[in-house]
Amino acid sequence: MKFGELKSIGHNIADSLASGICLLVGYYEVDIFAEAASSPARYIDVDFLTGTSSGSLTSPSLTKVITLYRDALDRLCASHGTSSSAFTVLAARFATDSRYGERFTVTVEDQSGRRSIDEYLGRPGRKLKVR
Known part of the structure; x- marks a missing residue:
């Protein structure tokens, strides 16, 4: 499996959860960003x-819903x-902040140690380009 395809899987699963509709696991309306923003930590990993x-x-x-995504x-x-x-790691951090608003960071690591x-940013997730 090419590493780029693993990254694609990571983006797809995280973007599905970020969308709030969660069609990958059925139809569930959740707002992971609102839940993250309503607490002192301001993120959900x-x-x-x-x-x-x-x-x-x-x-x-x-x-x-998070358990259903595992399944x-x-x-x-x-x-x-x-x-x-x-995968050895497939994780995402969902957060909100005053600079970017809703954002999620996807971490993927394969069995060879490539990370x-x-x-x-946003819904759907558009890749943040660092300048």
Whole structure:
């Protein structure tokens, strides 16, 4: 599996959660950015491999959706011709701030140790280009 395809999977799963509609796991209306913004931490880290989160506390419905994304990861990977075992890290940080507004950072690492950290703005996530 090419590393670029793993990055694509990472973006797709994080962007689906960021959208708030979560069609990858059914139809769930959640707002991960609002939940992140309403706490002192102002971010939510999601580990898609384990289906867990840290940072801001999450509502029961968002906690359920994050678990469903863990379960959906194998289906998403299969559609790309790989499995979730290709990743050693597949995580995203969802946050809001006064400079960029809603943003998410996707971290992908494969079994060979190749690592990528990409930042996206808004819904849908547009890649942040650093100048």
